[in-house]
Amino acid sequence: MVQNKSIIFLKHPTEFPVVGEHFEVQTKELNVTLAPSDVLVKNLFISLDPYMRGRMRNTDKSYTAGFQLGHVLNGGGVSEVIESKNDAFPVGTIVTGFVGWEQFSHVPGAQGLRALPNARTSPIPLSAYIGVLGMPGMTASLKIIGQPKKGETIFISAAAGAVGQLVGQMAKQQGLRVIGSVGRDDKVDYLINELKFDAAFNYKKGNILENLKSLAPEGIDIYYENVGGETLEAALEVMNTHGRVIACGMISQYNTQTPYGIRNLTHVVGKRITIRGFIVSDFAAECGADFARDVGSWLVKGEIIYKEDITEGIENAPDAFIGMLNGRNFGKAVVKIADL
Amino acid sequence: MVQNKSIIFLKHPTEFPVVGEHFEVQTKELNVTLAPSDVLVKNLFISLDPYMRGRMRNTDKSYTAGFQLGHVLNGGGVSEVIESKNDAFPVGTIVTGFVGWEQFSHVPGAQGLRALPNARTSPIPLSAYIGVLGMPGMTASLKIIGQPKKGETIFISAAAGAVGQLVGQMAKQQGLRVIGSVGRDDKVDYLINELKFDAAFNYKKGNILENLKSLAPEGIDIYYENVGGETLEAALEVMNTHGRVIACGMISQYNTQTPYGIRNLTHVVGKRITIRGFIVSDFAAECGADFARDVGSWLVKGEIIYKEDITEGIENAPDAFIGMLNGRNFGKAVVKIADL
Ligand SMILES: NC(=O)c1ccc[n+]([C@@H]2O[C@H](COP(=O)([O-])OP(=O)(O)OC[C@H]3O[C@@H](n4cnc5c(N)ncnc54)[C@H](OP(=O)(O)O)[C@@H]3O)[C@@H](O)[C@H]2O)c1
Ligand SMILES: NC(=O)c1ccc[n+]([C@@H]2O[C@H](COP(=O)([O-])OP(=O)(O)OC[C@H]3O[C@@H](n4cnc5c(N)ncnc54)[C@H](OP(=O)(O)O)[C@@H]3O)[C@@H](O)[C@H]2O)c1
Numbered sequence: 120m121v122q123n124k125s126i127i128f129l130k131h132p133t134e135f136p137v138v139g140e141h142f143e144v145q146t147k148e149l150n151v152t153l154a155p156s157d158v159l160v161k162n163l164f165i166s167l168d169p170y171m172r173g174r175m176r177n178t179d180k181s182y183t184a185g186f187q188l189g190h191v192l193n194g195g196g197v198s199e200v201i202e203s204k205n206d207a208f209p210v211g212t213i214v215t216g217f218v219g220w221e222q223f224s225h226v227p228g229a230q231g232l233r234a235l236p237n238a239r240t241s242p243i244p245l246s247a248y249i250g251v252l253g254m255p256g257m258t259a260s261l262k263i264i265g266q267p268k269k270g271e272t273i274f275i276s277a278a279a280g281a282v283g284q285l286v287g288q289m290a291k292q293q294g295l296r297v298i299g300s301v302g303r304d305d306k307v308d309y310l311i312n313e314l315k316f317d318a319a320f321n322y323k324k325g326n327i328l329e330n331l332k333s334l335a336p337e338g339i340d341i342y343y344e345n346v347g348g349e350t351l352e353a354a355l356e357v358m359n360t361h362g363r364v365i366a367c368g369m370i371s372q373y374n375t376q377t378p379y380g381i382r383n384l385t386h387v388v389g390k391r392i393t394i395r396g397f398i399v400s401d402f403a404a405e406c407g408a409d410f411a412r413d414v415g416s417w418l419v420k421g422e423i424i425y426k427e428d429i430t431e432g433i434e435n436a437p438d439a440f441i442g443m444l445n446g447r448n449f450g451k452a453v454v455k456i457a458d459l
Numbered sequence: 460m461v462q463n464k465s466i467i468f469l470k471h472p473t474e475f476p477v478v479g480e481h482f483e484v485q486t487k488e489l490n491v492t493l494a495p496s497d498v499l500v501k502n503l504f505i506s507l508d509p510y511m512r513g514r515m516r517n518t519d520k521s522y523t524a525g526f527q528l529g530h531v532l533n534g535g536g537v538s539e540v541i542e543s544k545n546d547a548f549p550v551g552t553i554v555t556g557f558v559g560w561e562q563f564s565h566v567p568g569a570q571g572l573r574a575l576p577n578a579r580t581s582p583i584p585l586s587a588y589i590g591v592l593g594m595p596g597m598t599a600s601l602k603i604i605g606q607p608k609k610g611e612t613i614f615i616s617a618a619a620g621a622v623g624q625l626v627g628q629m630a631k632q633q634g635l636r637v638i639g640s641v642g643r644d645d646k647v648d649y650l651i652n653e654l655k656f657d658a659a660f661n662y663k664k665g666n667i668l669e670n671l672k673s674l675a676p677e678g679i680d681i682y683y684e685n686v687g688g689e690t691l692e693a694a695l696e697v698m699n700t701h702g703r704v705i706a707c708g709m710i711s712q713y714n715t716q717t718p719y720g721i722r723n724l725t726h727v728v729g730k731r732i733t734i735r736g737f738i739v740s741d742f743a744a745e746c747g748a749d750f751a752r753d754v755g756s757w758l759v760k761g762e763i764i765y766k767e768d769i770t771e772g773i774e775n776a777p778d779a780f781i782g783m784l785n786g787r788n789f790g791k792a793v794v795k796i797a798d799l
Binding site: 173347351366367368369372373378379380381382383384385386387388389390391392393394395396397398401 | 513687691706707708709712713718719720721722723724725726727728729730731732733734735736737738741
């Protein structure tokens, strides 16, 4: 019989999740009977994303449904259909969509899967469909929120990550001055040398506000907010009149029970700042087609590059997930489960 | 000789200003020679506004220029021209604009003054031109920021104040459910009984978050933010998806050196909240005419009411200003300096 290794959710973490305590690997026999419209997929890549930490909280208030205790974790993936009762997804189809953190997933009604017809022949690696061409890429490409104007200065936190690295490059394309913060010196080098950021700093070295003041003496017009906490406070301090905060995420607050209090929100009034939170899925219908066309063509032409952090083996997904939460990843965090 | 009593700025306060330490009354002989285009006005009413506390800070970063040490404080007022070398402002003209906190002001070039041609005959009291028909009224009438939709719930802090009382009534006109917070029980009664708010509470009694939860079980869609701090934190907690915070002011943070840290800004992402700060003067050109027409007609028809808190005598302005900062005022705080 075929075995199916999977990652099971055990307990709601309140701080950083711990392998063995909050999730663990389990192996069961694959024993699936497909109903009409169902498919069985072999998972090739799964995506590790910060929002999944939100789904681990013990609350019904996260914007996506919480993970169920005792069940397989799930998220975005790229997979191959290996058994099918669905004409739209014949055996051999490469798909992307929601699958389990497991080797094989039974997807009733092929719900939430999207076929990638050219994936086998395209020069674009399959993992890109959960990265630069997937949810993080679309997140980065949403221009409606910040309304960037040529010549403005944008500051991006978690700037070497899945979203940040793309935001920075797109901002350069749009003629902005781009400053990034990251938690490691090799990431600083990457921003400056590979991604051509105008400036970058390691937020773990020295004072964030002083770093920002010296790298953005003219102030910042847009803050692409990925981390929250002290970085947000510093960004508000150096923000210019009519500045915008694109509130994409606040990862520094996800794994703590003692959140950081932001003390300088009075700047929001005096400087007429707009802070706007968003969830990428709200824009899928409106912006999805443009995104796929634009970013796809930039990729093929080499006008945008990206870095991935690939962990091999489903059994290593929990540890890689924790690594992504604390900055061990360098680029978009994915787990490679199998070859095509 | 005519004497001119005025309020002189002595020292930058770091917490609540103190009469005698930060400002004081001084009397000097009025000794004015008008140049061409100048006017001399007799001040009738001056406005006491929270933003003036910002102008007392020792910084060049406030959005309005700071007050100068050793000089007369200034702000909005209603005055009568008593000497004139300016044909547009003949003696007897009633004007509104920027004047000193003093009995008589010499206004070079009549700079910043606006004539109120019908003021002597209109049923509208003169003080209204610095209140419901002035800067606070226009602030309250800006609908562009919050984009209210009929049936939504709005929460307004400092709800019995100059701005808050008008925001609440306009929100009722627009079909919103209106909840207010204030610092005294007589203000709670006023909101419910006179202004017809749907609910109101005293933020000094009980827990703000619990009060909000019980008065807005359906959550709030718009928060009209006048006070900041703990109230803002509570509002974010009960805010609905796609909620908007109209960041008008944060008065709880103006007189302290230990600002309150807001710990739950992660809601901004998960609930897709927009927080937008604004300064009313940015909208004067765009919205001024509509505002004057609409609010003027509502006033005359009795569709909007307002409460003023009038202190008599320029010498009492400093104490009344402090009273406005700490909630002793009940309604728009003005100082009556002289009869017409
Ligand atoms: N709103 C949306 O629809 C949406 C969609 C996708 C992502 N997001 C958000 O966007 C952000 C980035 O996501 P991503 O997928 O691109 O992840 P990522 O940046 O690839 O990985 C997370 C990174 O966060 C940084 N980090 C972790 N803890 C931190 C802390 N305490 N302070 C500062 N930085 C910290 C680490 O990099 P360093 O080495 O630099 O510390 C880590 O590599 C997250 O906040 C996520 O929730 C939002
Ligand atoms: N953005 C703009 O263009 C603009 C224009 C005008 C006004 N504003 C802002 O709007 C707000 C209201 O101004 P206003 O002219 O209408 O003043 P107001 O409400 O008439 O007077 C200030 C009121 O603030 C309340 N307050 C004082 N300290 C407080 C605290 N620690 N916590 C909670 N409430 C407190 C007091 O009422 P309680 O008895 O309820 O405590 C006090 O009566 C201020 O924040 C002001 O800066 C902004």
